[in-house]
Amino acid sequence: xxxxxxxxxxxxxxxxxxxxxxxxxxxxxxxxxxxxxxxxxxxxxxxxxxxxxxxxxxxxxxxxxxxxxxxxxxxxxxxxxxxxxxxxxxxxxxxxxxxxxxxxxxxxxxxxxxxx
Amino acid sequence: xxxxxxxxxxxxxxxxxxxxxxxxxxxxxxxxxxxxxxxxxxxxxxxxxxxxxxxxxxxxxxxxxxxxxxxxxxxxxxxxxxxxxxxxxxxxxxxxxxxxxxxxxxxxxxxxxxxxxxxxxxxxxxxxxxxxxxxxxxxxxxxxxxxxxxxxxxxxxxxxxxxxxxxxxxxxxxxxxxxxxxxxxxxxxxxxxxxxxxxxxxxxxxxxxxxxxxxxxxxxxxxxxxxxxxxxxxxxxxxxxxxxxxxxxxxxxxxxxxxxxxxxxxxxxxxxxxxxxxxxxxxxxxxxxxxxxxxxxxxxxxxxxxxxxxxxxx
Numbered sequence: 001x002x003x004x005x006x007x008x009x010x011x012x013x014x015x016x017x018x019x020x021x022x023x024x025x026x027x028x029x030x031x032x033x034x035x036x037x038x039x040x041x042x043x044x045x046x047x048x049x050x051x052x053x054x055x056x057x058x059x060x061x062x063x064x065x066x067x068x069x070x071x072x073x074x075x076x077x078x079x080x081x082x083x084x085x086x087x088x089x090x091x092x093x094x095x096x097x098x099x100x101x102x103x104x105x106x107x108x109x110x111x112x113x114x115x116x
Numbered sequence: 117x118x119x120x121x122x123x124x125x126x127x128x129x130x131x132x133x134x135x136x137x138x139x140x141x142x143x144x145x146x147x148x149x150x151x152x153x154x155x156x157x158x159x160x161x162x163x164x165x166x167x168x169x170x171x172x173x174x175x176x177x178x179x180x181x182x183x184x185x186x187x188x189x190x191x192x193x194x195x196x197x198x199x200x201x202x203x204x205x206x207x208x209x210x211x212x213x214x215x216x217x218x219x220x221x222x223x224x225x226x227x228x229x230x231x232x233x234x235x236x237x238x239x240x241x242x243x244x245x246x247x248x249x250x251x252x253x254x255x256x257x258x259x260x261x262x263x264x265x266x267x268x269x270x271x272x273x274x275x276x277x278x279x280x281x282x283x284x285x286x287x288x289x290x291x292x293x294x295x296x297x298x299x300x301x302x303x304x305x306x307x308x309x310x311x312x313x314x315x316x317x318x319x320x321x322x323x324x325x326x327x328x329x330x331x332x333x334x335x336x337x338x339x340x341x342x343x344x345x346x347x348x349x350x351x352x353x354x355x356x357x358x359x360x361x362x363x364x365x366x367x368x369x370x371x372x373x374x375x376x377x378x379x380x381x382x383x384x385x386x387x388x389x390x391x392x393x394x395x396x397x398x399x400x401x402x403x404x405x406x407x408x409x410x411x412x413x414x415x416x417x418x419x420x421x422x423x424x425x426x427x428x429x430x
Contacts, residue, residue: 046334046343047334047335047336048340077333077347078326078329078330078333079333098326099360101360101361101362101363
């Protein structure tokens with residue numbers, strides 16, 4: 001099976017702080033930018049990084065068919081599992097792939113959607 | 117043929133194989149000493165003076181010899197600290213290489229723990245080890261040599277900073293040996309590229325702390341501080357590092373410690389893209405980075421430690 005070609009970069013909103021948008025595109029499918037507030041919960045922690053399962057809020061910075069970028073005040077580590085409540089779409093599980101601190105102090109957390 | 121360290125060959129060992137001197141192609145390596153024969157100290161010293169650091173041994177003989185070295189290390193060897201360290205390195209080289217190629221990191225973690233134990237034991241003989249600092253660095257351009265250097269340096273810096281807990285030193289050494297684990301997923305062409313890296317290559321290279329963390333984060337025996345050393349050793353206190361861009365105290369102290377000795381070893385080693393620089397020059401550059409990119413206290417401590425030894429060596 002051949003891999004679909006990399007998407008053309010969708011222009012980021014003008015108030016974008018850089019982050020993943022400036023870097024080499026890693027997503028297989030095109031990003032759609034939005035600014036939706038979502039509620040998330042840590043569903044899988046790492047042995048050395050225990051966390052409480054309390055709900056947190058984050059902003060959905062962009063999404064594509066296989067990944068999303070969250071803007072949040074807290075740093076997340078690669079391989080942590082998050083559970084996200086999408087309005088109208090229900091719950092989806094994500095695995096954290098990368099995290100980058102932005103100039104405004106927020107962390108942009110790149111996550112891959114896990115199969116439902 | 118396998119390259120082995122000259123210092124380790126000096127250790128009396130009945131299982132040592134034939135030793136060959138390196139030669140530039142098209143010449144073939146020349147037999148220096150047959151297995152079982154004792155190498156006269158004067159011949160060894162002459163080779164060291166002429167700058168030879170690596171010799172060759174038939175691969176089949178090298179395996180048996182390294183196994184015996186591991187046993188000798190466990191029994192306790194009465195040789196100078198620098199030779200002991202070279203022997204410890206040589207004893208784990210093939211094991212580490214195999215573990216490095218493996219898909220999982222389990223073997224690498226246990227191998228790192230054993231080497232770290234040997235380094236901490238050696239550093240317990242503080243004065244002897246400190247005097248040997250100038251000669252312990254091995255620079256053969258690969259990640260194994262760099263990792264063992266950083267492991268030794270981290271333990272020495274931690275001791276000089278006042279950490280005396282054996283357990284903490286062991287953990288630091290183990291994590292330092294694993295700090296560049298993510299590089300095993302970076303293509304050798306990028307790692308050894310002689311010229312500047314393209315943007316895409318730079319991004320691949322800069323991803324190695326994250327990949328190393330991902331490979332190790334499910335290991336139940338590694339602590340948070342150890343994992344953060346792997347993940348954050350390229351973070352800089354002004355926020356200009358990677359992979360996250362953390363600043364100041366948000367960077368774990370273990371990673372701050374590792375970044376100081378990592379930078380020192382990177383400067384004093386010959387790389388594919390630049391020549392090695394002298395220890396004093398490296399320290400001067402690090403002092404200019406102190407407070408902005410590197411932790412001031414750790415740079416000062418390392419500066420004092422290396423300068424003292426450099427003065428002794430001169």
